[in-house]
Amino acid sequence: MIPPSSCGVLVVGSGNAGFSAAISAAQSGAGSVLLIDKCPESWTGGNSYFTAGAYRIAHDGLASILPLVSNVSSEQAERIDLEPYTEADFARDMRTVCGGRSDPELSRVLVEDSGDAVRWLARNGVRFWLSFNRQAYEVDGRTKFWGGLCLRTPDGGKSLIADLQASAAQHGVTTSFSTALVDLRYQGSDGVVATVRCDDGRRHEITARAVILAAGGFEASPSLRSQYLGPGWDMAYVRGTPYNTGDVLELAVRSLGAQTFGNWSSCHSVAWDASASTDPNAGDREASNEYTKSGYPLGLMLNAEGQRFVDEGVDLRNYTYAKFGRAILSQPGHLAFQVWDSQTSGMLRAEEYRPERAEHITGRTIEELAKACADKGLLDAEAFVRTVHEYNEAVYAHRRENPSARFDPSMKDGLSTQSSGKRLSLAKSNWALPLDQGPFLAVKVTCGVTFTFGGLRVDPQTAQLLSPGGGKIPRVYCCGEMLGGLFYGNYPGGSGLTSGTVFGRRAGRAAAAAAAAVEEEGDLVRS
Known part of the structure; x- marks a missing residue:
């Protein structure tokens, strides 16, 4: 498929973060939203497809979780022990598990937005279950949840991606697979020009008013793993997609001057x-x-x-x-x-x-x-x-x-x-x-190996890319595994998918606003 030559917002990457960003942009009035991925359609979903579908969120206990899930009977609920997992609990886990290195503002946004982000997913058709099989044990006749984690999607990443695809289609998001981003450049006030290589082997140009990068890390590249993670990492098994080879990370640094950020030597x-x-x-x-x-x-x-x-x-x-x-x-x-x-x-x-x-x-x-x-x-x-x-x-x-x-x-x-x-x-x-x-x-x-922690620096409020000097790179945003600075050496289970949705949602809103501003500026010039 040859993608359209222009769009309001271009999203690069078909995982949880990319689809969250695309749906958010469409809901925020971006006009046309195009999502591309270099993988064939049969590999839709990036690493998100391979997850257990667990989301870590702050919550007030069982009563606040039950409205989100569809696999708990009233009889079961009476035998469940699920204590509140507060924002303070989540923030403490981020500090402890990441050795105090997680960027404080990124971490704060992740924690404070976590519950609302998952409720937003649920409103947009993503199904959730209580994670009995992974996060609970039977103790003295009671089902006891542990480890600050209780939510998962019914069939892990498979149902998550299916639900996100359905929601994106309902919101009019166009998708183009076997479409690899190979260059980005600015074209005056009209927006950002993305050069892509499609499955016909030819290069095509897409002019977008704003761009969201959600193309994953470099975990599927043995050479980059060895370069950044160290000797022996070329021997690790790739758990997920073979298409996360760091191309878009390197492109953002090379073509846009994006600032690298976070723990590049860990994963x-x-x-x-x-x-x-x-x-x-x-x-x-x-x-x-x-x-x-x-x-x-x-x-x-x-x-x-x-x-x-x-x-x-x-x-x-x-x-x-x-x-x-x-x-x-x-x-x-x-x-x-x-x-x-x-x-x-x-x-x-x-x-x-x-x-x-x-x-x-x-x-x-x-x-x-x-x-x-x-x-x-x-x-x-x-x-x-x-x-x-x-x-x-x-x-x-x-x-x-x-x-x-x-x-x-x-x-x-x-x-x-x-x-x-x-x-x-x-x-x-x-x-x-x-x-x-x-x-x-x-x-x-x-x-x-699941995903790499090193990525790009963004404004935590909008997920807009930042330059090494701290300046905002116009109309380009970043989310998912490409976003650096959250996880160091380790991470609290389930926080990766939550991060993808939290910052994908913010990126979608900000990109839609930027696209509208570009369109309004163009209308003024033309008038």
């Missing part, structure tokens, strides 16, 4: 099934997020040399899973083994750990499990066995000193390996049950 990366795909540079659109392996707080992670390398219980999974991929990548062979016994293996989420999505390595004893893992890349089975036995001894010692301590996966329960009788050099700080009840299960994992 969101997770424990990823080591046998997930024959292509490490692209996600599987059918399996999607199901190759994530986030059940490690219920067990242990050991590297190929049979050693633990992270505190699996240092915090709730929502605050650790996005950084543990880096830890796995730094291990010998870029791999690890997640291990459980029969006490917790039944608690693993089926969508991630059922045999169709994960190769099960099993054993009736730890020794038998170690031997089976040795056939899958474990280099030192004896060290593996010693590590588990030493861990068990530390757990037993803690239990003797704390006989009333109780396992509770919905909170940091304090079940630890650290006591006066025995302390491990690397603790497991919570959920430290002994691994002593067979049969035993292991799953081999590697590092899956």
Whole structure:
């Protein structure tokens, strides 16, 4: 398809942020809105398609969430414990998880706009469910939500993108796929001229009164990962779209003089099934997020040399899973083994750990499990066995000193390996049950890269691009993974999609206003 030669607002990128921006621009009176993406239509959705569809928002508890969701009966609601997650809670998590480095104003806007942004999505046809399967445990007959996260879309990124596409179509947004942005330049007062390369191999020009960049980071480029994230990152598996290769980031800096901003040496990366795909540079659109392996707080992670390398219980999974991929990548062979016994293996989420999505390595004893893992890349089975036995001894010692301590996966329960009788050099700080009840299960994992944190600097109020001197770049805006300065080293689970909608919505409004101003100026000149 050859795109139209002009539009009111041009949006580059078809993920959650891009569609949010396009819908917002259309609602704000932008006139014609055109959304382009270099991927073919079959790859619509960018990385958003591959997510679990989780949104982190500030809220007042269960009563404020129920109007947003469609999968809770009145009988279920009576058995749910969902405490308020306040703006102060969200802001604290941003400070803690990002090491105090998140840009204060960007973070404030994200937190304060989070609830309204999701309600806006719901009004525009995006369906939400309470995330029973990912964010709740049954404890004493109650469904207890944990980790500040409770909302997801019914079928993860698949239903999210389908709902956003439907809303965009209802708002008259035109889409053009296999349309790669290759240049941007200004053309007097008429607007911004975008040069694109289409699937016919030819270049075409689109004149837009305003442009919104939402084309993702550079996580699908092995060379840029190595350049910015460091040695070894070319070996990471790409969880999502293969089309986020940093082209538009580099274009914005080169052609517009945009200011780079944020944590360019870090990214969101997770424990990823080591046998997930024959292509490490692209996600599987059918399996999607199901190759994530986030059940490690219920067990242990050991590297190929049979050693633990992270505190699996240092915090709730929502605050650790996005950084543990880096830890796995730094291990010998870029791999690890997640291990459980029969006490917790039944608690693993089926969508991630059922045999169709994960190769099960099993054993009736730890020794038998170690031997089976040795056939899958474990280099030192004896060290593996010693590590588990030493861990068990530390757990037993803690239990003797704390006989009333109780396992509770919905909170940091304090079940630890650290006591006066025995302390491990690397603790497991919570959920430290002994691994002593067979049969035993292991799953081999590697590092899956989700999105990069480095991006471009924007005005937090409008998402307008800024130059290195702090000046506003006229009529060009940025949102989604291209926006830098929010996440450093880690991120609170679910805040990425929320950011895409919060700043996409703001970018859409601001771009529509800029487009209207350009049109009005042109009318005055012509008159």
